[in-house]
Amino acid sequence: MSIDLKTIKHISKLSRISVDEKKAEKLAGDLNSIFDFIEKLNELKTDNVEPLTSVAETTLKLRSDEVKSKNLRDQVIKNSPKENEDYFVVPKVIE
Amino acid sequence: MMSDITKQSLSELVENIKSKKLSSSEVTKAFVERSEKSKELNTYITEDYANALNKAKKFDEKPNLDLKLPGIPMAVKDLFCTKDLRTTAGSKILNNFVPTYESTVTQNIWNEGAILMGKLNCDEFAMGSSNETSFFGNVQNPIDKNLVPGGSSGGSSSAVAAQLTPITIGTDTGGSIRQPASFTGTVGLKPTYGSCSRYGIVAFASSLDQAGPMAQNVKDCALLQEVISTYDEKDSTSIDFKRNEYSKELTKDIKGKKIGIPKEYRVDGMPKEIEDLWKKGIEYAKDCGAEIIDISLPHTNYALPTYYIVAPAEASSNLARYDGVKYGFRAEGENLIDMYEKTRSEGFGAEVQRRIMIGTYVLSSGYYDAYYLKAQKVRKLIKNDFDDAYKKVDAILTPSTPSSAFKIGEKTNDPVSMYLNDIFTVPVNLAGLPGISIPAGHDAKGYPLGLQIIGKAFDEQNILNIAYAMEEKINFKNNIIDWWIK
Amino acid sequence: MSKNKSEYLINRHDNQYEVVIGLEVHAQVTSQSKLFSTSATKFGAEPNTQVSLVDAAFPGMLPVINEFCVKQAIKTGIGLKAKINKRSVFDRKNYFYADLPQGYQISQFKDPIVGEGKVILDMPDGQKEVGIERLHLEQDAGKSIHDLDPKNTFVDLNRSGVALMEIVSKPDLRSPDEVNAYIKKLRSIMRYLGTCDGNMQEGSLRADVNVSVRKKGSKEFGTRCEIKNVNSIKFMQMAIEYEANRQVDLIEDGQTIDQETRLFDTKKNETRSMRSKEDAHDYRYFPDPDLLPLEVSDDFIENLKSEIPELPDEKKKRFIEKFKLSPYEANILVSDIETSNYFENVIKKSDVKLATNWIIGELFAALNEKNLEITESPISAGNLSKLINLIKDGTISGKIAKTVFEQMMEGDKDPQKIVEEKGLKQESDPKALEALIDKVIDDNRDKATEYKSGKVKLFGFFVGQVMKVSGGKANPQLVNEILKKKL
Numbered sequence A: 001m002s003i004d005l006k007t008i009k010h011i012s013k014l015s016r017i018s019v020d021e022k023k024a025e026k027l028a029g030d031l032n033s034i035f036d037f038i039e040k041l042n043e044l045k046t047d048n049v050e051p052l053t054s055v056a057e058t059t060l061k062l063r064s065d066e067v068k069s070k071n072l073r074d075q076v077i078k079n080s081p082k083e084n085e086d087y088f089v090v091p092k093v094i095e
Numbered sequence B: 001m002m003s004d005i006t007k008q009s010l011s012e013l014v015e016n017i018k019s020k021k022l023s024s025s026e027v028t029k030a031f032v033e034r035s036e037k038s039k040e041l042n043t044y045i046t047e048d049y050a051n052a053l054n055k056a057k058k059f060d061e062k063p064n065l066d067l068k069l070p071g072i073p074m075a076v077k078d079l080f081c082t083k084d085l086r087t088t089a090g091s092k093i094l095n096n097f098v099p100t101y102e103s104t105v106t107q108n109i110w111n112e113g114a115i116l117m118g119k120l121n122c123d124e125f126a127m128g129s130s131n132e133t134s135f136f137g138n139v140q141n142p143i144d145k146n147l148v149p150g151g152s153s154g155g156s157s158s159a160v161a162a163q164l165t166p167i168t169i170g171t172d173t174g175g176s177i178r179q180p181a182s183f184t185g186t187v188g189l190k191p192t193y194g195s196c197s198r199y200g201i202v203a204f205a206s207s208l209d210q211a212g213p214m215a216q217n218v219k220d221c222a223l224l225q226e227v228i229s230t231y232d233e234k235d236s237t238s239i240d241f242k243r244n245e246y247s248k249e250l251t252k253d254i255k256g257k258k259i260g261i262p263k264e265y266r267v268d269g270m271p272k273e274i275e276d277l278w279k280k281g282i283e284y285a286k287d288c289g290a291e292i293i294d295i296s297l298p299h300t301n302y303a304l305p306t307y308y309i310v311a312p313a314e315a316s317s318n319l320a321r322y323d324g325v326k327y328g329f330r331a332e333g334e335n336l337i338d339m340y341e342k343t344r345s346e347g348f349g350a351e352v353q354r355r356i357m358i359g360t361y362v363l364s365s366g367y368y369d370a371y372y373l374k375a376q377k378v379r380k381l382i383k384n385d386f387d388d389a390y391k392k393v394d395a396i397l398t399p400s401t402p403s404s405a406f407k408i409g410e411k412t413n414d415p416v417s418m419y420l421n422d423i424f425t426v427p428v429n430l431a432g433l434p435g436i437s438i439p440a441g442h443d444a445k446g447y448p449l450g451l452q453i454i455g456k457a458f459d460e461q462n463i464l465n466i467a468y469a470m471e472e473k474i475n476f477k478n479n480i481i482d483w484w485i486k
Numbered sequence C: 001m002s003k004n005k006s007e008y009l010i011n012r013h014d015n016q017y018e019v020v021i022g023l024e025v026h027a028q029v030t031s032q033s034k035l036f037s038t039s040a041t042k043f044g045a046e047p048n049t050q051v052s053l054v055d056a057a058f059p060g061m062l063p064v065i066n067e068f069c070v071k072q073a074i075k076t077g078i079g080l081k082a083k084i085n086k087r088s089v090f091d092r093k094n095y096f097y098a099d100l101p102q103g104y105q106i107s108q109f110k111d112p113i114v115g116e117g118k119v120i121l122d123m124p125d126g127q128k129e130v131g132i133e134r135l136h137l138e139q140d141a142g143k144s145i146h147d148l149d150p151k152n153t154f155v156d157l158n159r160s161g162v163a164l165m166e167i168v169s170k171p172d173l174r175s176p177d178e179v180n181a182y183i184k185k186l187r188s189i190m191r192y193l194g195t196c197d198g199n200m201q202e203g204s205l206r207a208d209v210n211v212s213v214r215k216k217g218s219k220e221f222g223t224r225c226e227i228k229n230v231n232s233i234k235f236m237q238m239a240i241e242y243e244a245n246r247q248v249d250l251i252e253d254g255q256t257i258d259q260e261t262r263l264f265d266t267k268k269n270e271t272r273s274m275r276s277k278e279d280a281h282d283y284r285y286f287p288d289p290d291l292l293p294l295e296v297s298d299d300f301i302e303n304l305k306s307e308i309p310e311l312p313d314e315k316k317k318r319f320i321e322k323f324k325l326s327p328y329e330a331n332i333l334v335s336d337i338e339t340s341n342y343f344e345n346v347i348k349k350s351d352v353k354l355a356t357n358w359i360i361g362e363l364f365a366a367l368n369e370k371n372l373e374i375t376e377s378p379i380s381a382g383n384l385s386k387l388i389n390l391i392k393d394g395t396i397s398g399k400i401a402k403t404v405f406e407q408m409m410e411g412d413k414d415p416q417k418i419v420e421e422k423g424l425k426q427e428s429d430p431k432a433l434e435a436l437i438d439k440v441i442d443d444n445r446d447k448a449t450e451y452k453s454g455k456v457k458l459f460g461f462f463v464g465q466v467m468k469v470s471g472g473k474a475n476p477q478l479v480n481e482i483l484k485k486k487l
């Protein structure tokens, strides 16, 4: 199996990481060698194996419906790259 | 006197502070001074020395000597969010990020009286095995110039080995505590998944990440584990089990313990030195009264490929939040998508981008079953291997790494050979088990080599005991000559 | 051809097309705090004042699930007569957007908390069953504001992380009218349960509408388009009409329909494509490793079952059987929990038949005129009940009651007091009425003679005169009886 430049561009788009031709070629090379190594898994038959998502063998704990987090606007906005007292600000989105 | 302080183990320092032979200020000043003289190691990303000295002074004014870490200074991996102190995860994208909150693990440490000295270098978002992916530059291994300290907790292992901090904490997703411990002649424990809260730790791969202690000896490691391991309601994967007082219950009596030796860990091309070390380890274990049993973990060879699907998949999603909107680095863009793409391609380093790409690919439509689902199934088989083995044995003994520390730059152009470093540590994370690496000898170059003891889930006490017993027999000495101090 | 009066078909040339509609309703769960964080969910708060570190996806922040939201989802599932899944899994749906701080939405993909169920609609030509495919829990996103600044979009994360129930119907709906009935019925059920307030203005209930068309009689489905996030029933209906006709036009034109997501432009009354195909989304769903599978026990579900109130279908049945209401009346009275509560309060102490008429007639008309909800009714159930009793026991006539009712609408006054203060009590004393009638006959001797000679139509004249003289207060029944004797 081989990952081509078109695939690299598609996944770069999905992951919102821009790539130019040079970077795409480098990535394709790296990913192909990594996937060559990953293909080893195909040696195994796993049809009847239950997938393991978490090793924590408990179930989800439920919390009570209480409002504990009060107005944190200053804290939440403090680190945001664009100064604004009330909102997070991003370049205009045209729908 | 000062240089003597930094040579002391955590247990000695605690003892000396409790008996008032040393003050917190004296101890803190000694580690701060040594840290300042050790800039060449590049262990720190952010120093907080002035605050540390202040806190030590405050501690001495009203010392609470009942605490487990009374006035003990320490630096921590820069993956733990620390309130009001910059937390970068070794990345440009968080270069200017100052949390308004504290991770549960570090909070537990401060609650026992310890004092934060600063934040330690690490691979970017903990993705690496040599600390060379950090935006803040690579870290020197105090063992030798231009030697990697391992990774991702490379700043932590280097700082403990160089005695810039008496103890520290790291995080381990595929070996990031045990491999650097092994490369620097120190002790590192990766606890059972769910033992230490992940709350406030910058996430890499949520189903694998665990925080754990790093120290100069097993006893210090046990004490720190006792402090950091608590059940936490803020982490849905935190597990509520009865935790031991690991340091108090520590014993060298491991007579009759059954220790398994998995044949699959004899991998092709493994240096003879590693094979010899392992044999030596088996002899030490026997000397301690343990019974050695040959076991099989048949899917060992599939662990690394599985890991390189599961971890990047989770990471690709966990790192989606770094988008330039709420915090951290932002590159200006013509529109929202342009801003995202520029922010993320300028803000993340090459290795992180590579792993996000792998993760995105294995989850994408048409590949999910072939890769992600397949990996989850193999993960189950790997866990089953351990479950079967633990029907026969109490613990498993393996080498920690397939080689000793390598030179800076040696493996940066070959991701797969870099990934192979974690071949012995990764299965433990996939199965969620505890594992400890202890220094056990040196290779021909004089570089340290480590042995790994893997336990049953929640059986930290047992592997700490085995490590404690073997540590005495091994009697390892790190030969560090302070080459970086002029 | 069809006997079905309400059948909705689109005719083009010689072809008849049927419209197939399925809905994905997003209903906001009524809860104090968010699905995975402890910040508040109140509507209309100042921007970004209800945002926790978890909601804003700060590094190291982790989700912890709200038990109440889980209960609400299960209750809703019970209300939809659906299968409750004892084990469900939260997945991440990955995509980038300014108001999605995590870069993914926590949702349920493969294993939802609620499985198949059904909803019964009362259509003019009979009942119709609509299948429910599933109900799952997920997080809401924040809000992007595009019109505050020429160059920037502002983001408010107050909604980010609020619990939603996504209720997915089977493609069982066939007309805009059925969609109207379906949304109203869902809303009604959830309001009975208290699991969603159903407030469409505040965005508590929105829907993605899947529309396809096929030639009448065809068994296969056509290619569907999904119209995203429509927030009123009227717009849903308009969007369906537009979209169905667009698709029919394409087919008639020999073209194919692209499966795509579309947007309903409420100003232009048209749907249009949202995304070009090469930018097709790939959500990369996978189980959220920060959360474990959600497991609920039989006891947990049984306890919730015991908390389920009587729901509209059962209530309607009871009203018809016990109170002999017509299906029409029962439907109106159960459609909304508040209305049915009001009705049941009124009839606690008064006549059912009269109460039904007065509520459906006078009260609804009066509320409608003032644009008030039943909960805002100036007349309390208790006072309406008193008014009905005054009519029933003959204290006032129906006509006087209307005058009293009008005064009650001005403020919640006790009808007894109005009657007393204004002297509106009905005259039912036979002696007093006899005197009154004697006087009327006396004053109209000539007409009385005509009546006796056979002009029986004049009876009505006498009744009217008596009522007039009494100021409307004479008991009409008694007046009739006495007049007959006297004349």
Ligand SMILES: [Mg+2]
Residues within 6 Å of the ligand: C024, C208
């Ligand atoms: Mg949808």
Ligand SMILES: [Zn+2]
Residues within 6 Å of the ligand: C026, C138, C166
């Ligand atoms: Zn949804």
